[in-house]
Amino acid sequence: MSKEPVYLDDQLEDDIHLRDLVEKYLRHWKWFVVGVFVSVIAAFFYLKYSIPVFRTEASIVIKEEDNGGMASQLSALQDIGMLGSMGGASVENEVEILRSKRLLQKVVKELGLNVSYYVEDGIKTKEVYSNIPFYVKVLKYNDQVNLPEVMPEEPYVFTLINDNEIKIDNGEEQQKYQLGSKIILPFAEIMVVPNIVKKKQLMVDSNRFLVRFNTIEGAAIGLEETIQVSLADKNATVINLGLEHPVKRKAQDILNELVNQYNEDAIIDNNLVSKNTAEFIDERLKIIGSELDSVETNKVSFKTENKLTDIEAESVLFLENVNEVSKRHLELATQMEVTNTMIAYLQEGDNSKLLPTNLSGQESEGMSELINTYNTLVIQHNEMLKNSSEKNPVVKNINSQIDQLRSTVLNGLETQKTGLRIAMSDLRRQEAMMDKKIAKVPGKEKEFRGIERQQSIKEALYLYLLQKREEASINMAVTAPKAKIVDYANSTIKPVAPKKMIVLGGAFLMGLLIPFLVIYVGDVLNNKIVTRKDIERALPSLPIIGELPSLGDKEDKTIAEDDRSVLAEAFRILRTNLQYMFVNHHKEDGAKTILVTSTTKGEGKSLVSSNLAVTLADTKKKVVLIGADLRNPQLKQYIQHNKRQTGLSNYLYNEDIELDEIINPSGLKQNLDMISSGSIPPNPAELLMGEKIGVFFEELKKRYDYVVIDSAPLLLVTDTFLINKYADVTVYVMRSGYAESKFTDFVADTIKQKKLDKVAMVLNDVSMANFGYGNKYGYNYGGEKDSMLTKIKKVFIRS
Incomplete structure (x- = not known):
């Protein structure tokens, strides 16, 4: 049985794709560093100001009932089927009893857990439990109101004025009361009683406390959700009790009182x-x-x-x-x-x-x-x-x-x-x-x-x-009590939450994850052409002859004499690559005609055509730049000229105008001439369909070495399709981050329908991070004309 061959090219391609994926994220390494730094700093602040939680545990053993000689008689009855599965109270039942709201409500009443006390320590609010100057006792709840809804969300502020007076602030008003007197609140009647412990023995050095109220049932439900009751082993009668709470003493009292209430309840049952x-x-x-x-x-x-x-x-x-x-x-x-x-x-x-x-x-x-x-x-x-x-x-x-x-x-x-x-x-x-x-x-x-x-x-x-x-x-x-205490409630020395290493580790991962998700989501939602690889994947049969860097608003957009900027070098590369498109062009064919177009306006075709003409002129060849976008001419942004001068539209419309009347020097190069678009006509398509346009191009090809045509966008008007037949090469400009991915489908359909011939792609406005093949090596030219923004980009690229 023959095995399928392994293609090394496919494997290499997978490796390249993986490398590209990694490099795409490593390109933004500074965001990852910032994300980790911010997350770790936030974690440190969280650890500093969070309240530590300790774990308190207790264990009891359930005593087995001594039934004397009854066991043998019961086993005999079970063997003959007269009795079902019988025995003493199962440990699982005792676990459920320990979790029951009935017992927990007794614990709440005994310890007064329906009232909680807090003190403010900076930006933290810590709970206090014992050795405070006073205690609040709820004498009677108001049965005429729905207690779970009227219990105050915001705590009451109790301030001990002296040994006999206290001030209560409910957020709306303040009022003083005598200690030991009955106080009427909207939801209950309370009494504030002083603590008999001497003031020097109090652990809390404060007279201002935040007091939160709850119902007996609500506090019991809270305990039910936090207390863990479990068997030490499925075959044992030992039950472990656990509670995580920031106040050790309170947690210990809760577990010990729970065991005490359980024993009292069991004694009552046994005495029945x-x-x-x-x-x-x-x-x-x-x-x-x-x-x-x-x-x-x-x-x-x-x-x-x-x-x-x-x-x-x-x-x-x-x-x-x-x-x-x-x-x-x-x-x-x-x-x-x-x-x-x-x-x-x-x-x-x-x-x-x-x-x-x-x-x-x-x-x-x-x-x-x-x-x-x-x-x-x-x-x-x-x-x-x-x-x-x-x-x-x-x-x-x-x-x-x-x-x-x-x-x-x-x-x-x-x-x-x-x-x-x-x-x-x-x-x-x-x-x-x-x-x-x-x-x-x-x-x-x-x-x-x-x-x-x-x-x-x-x-x-x-x-x-x-x-x-x-x-x-x-x-x-x-x-005797039913539960024997194996270990009284005891709390851990070190807090169980927050766990420092887990918080810091999670913050570190979060700092990496957030930038990753932002980049990933941005990449998923992006529907634009960004890099040359986006074009290569969509249009693999079309050559990409150049990439043009993104320029700042204050940077020169026209190549000057002896320019060594990134833009100038990019156009020199484009010029070199463009020569391979004229392999089959012969001298007797006349000037090499280059048509520059794009899918829609704003993609930089005028920038490309003007600078390409300047770059070609640097080779000492005679070049003419034609403004063939008769509807929305933009060449004036790059080559200064009088918009009212006679141009192509005037030449095509008026039979009396000769070609020499519309050819003007560019002012940039001696061997670079320019033909502006002229007046904006009402019927540009009809003008471009006329016979004079053919004569126009035929004459220019005899006079010049290169003819560069700045044409109209293809998606908007038909003008470019009408003159494309006169071009030897069509330079198709797409702008990075501007051109939509679906534009490549338009290009493919246009070529398939043979509306365009000999198309070469140019990607414009490429960020320095995506320049070339990700600008992996940071190779860049620079000269005196580099702007400060360009220099900053170079520093980031090299880093």
Whole structure:
């Protein structure tokens, strides 16, 4: 398989294009230096007057709840699919709680962050936080106004006059107030209280402060946007807190207070179970106490009515036999009462209510663990509802888990109840057999024994509930914080912003980028012909025989005797290159006729034609310059002559005028003559179409060595096309920065239609930076006639 050949010319061309692109920007290196200098100076001022920002960090670890032996039972239930994914509060949930507006609003209220204080330090305004002469407390916001809209954008100015007075300036008026008095502002009622710290201990040596107000909600939103809460590791329970703020002490207090509020909130949540249990026990104690009082009253009434004193002494033998059965019956009755109560409580189906714990006795420890799990899920459910709704997928998942666990607990309690019922039924059968044996016991004694049994059951249950209430109270008293502080809030020694090297580096790049973009955008938006390469790309088949430098307003635009200026040298180069256009010209053909034209006016064709004629005359050849632009002649700007003298238009119009009558000396060279355009005719095109124009050129070619024609612009009139046939070479002038790029299409179309022949391009008014091929080598001629502007250009080019 053959490989495609590599063309070295194409590769060289790409290299040249890349080099040209680089040189185009390097040509403006001074702008890049200025841009970098200005940007770096601006960066230094920014670093000097910007307020440094420090990073403050704290870390906490979330304690795992100790559920004892519940884990194995829960894992067994999960394995058989009876419970969903259950467990303690996930660390991700705690992260969201730490970010919640509810906690942040508590932090704002506790630290008074809805009011900020600033002092002016030169052109900087710095925030101050602690150890200031006074504090502003917002007593009440005005509920009748929309607070976020009326909070003042401009700060209030508080000036401490003395230890008892303060002056407040809101930008419109000033007013004095007593410290400690109520002050009415448009958006709130405030009070200014003095700081109890001694004045010599104050860190801020100023009595004038700028005070900004905000709402509690607005300040909390601001904290939410700036505080970062993240996990130290996805498998860890350590949470990192971060805050970037210019005041270290304030940032430290915010993070520490956030942890404190989180712990207080967690303690309140943890106490909900114990509190609910205590309330449930109190309600049951009232009921059991009332029932116990009723039984004791019945016992007293029974003894009084039947005049009984010592029934037990009369039935010692019977009680010894039934003692064991009664004891067992008492235990079962107690458990049945507790079980029925729990079942009724669960059947209410409220997912937000906690279950009482530790009420099931020694034989129901597994059920107690399930109740603990149920309460944990209820707490999570209530916590999530503070920041979400019932439609949240996480809340729905927790509700599903609670429902499943409630069903499991109910099933367990029902099973336990059935077992108790069977055991009690068995005891009743035993009691029935024993009752037959004591049938002879008097009925009153039997009735009295039933009353005492009821009394014993109620007393046992009452004492049991009292014990559990004490346990719940103890749990509330010893509740530990949920978050353990690993590191208290600590701030960095060095500021994290602004970063000096990054700012300076960015300024340096910006200083390079701005000039680059300006040059690039200017190049993209430019629709003008600027350099010879613009012509070469659009008209590759046309030769460019010369480039003429840009001239200042005060510089001479006509070549003088022995002129060594850049303009003169440029025309000498043009003259030399022009000779290659006459390779096929023979002496018998007569004078070499050169027609100078352009696309539109103002491109310098008159300058080119006049100076080209002068340059050709320097070769000791006879030259005649013809002003063939009959509509807007401009040769007078370069060669002085009387505009009213007889010229070409007069010669073509009047048959009586001979050629010698319109030929005049130029006054610049002895061998340079000039034929002016003459009077401006109403029909120049018709004159140029006449037969006399051919005779005119034929005669001139016999008399002179060179005939230079200054013609009219091609795009505007047809005059030049009419006389182009008499020219041997057409010099087409385009002005740099003036001629539009689309003019090259006009030139191409004109040549394609054979309206012009033997065309050579000249680029006029080229800046010194673009002169030649970018004026890479800075080669330049100069003489005594160089103006100061030209000399300055030379210095810039050589640099």
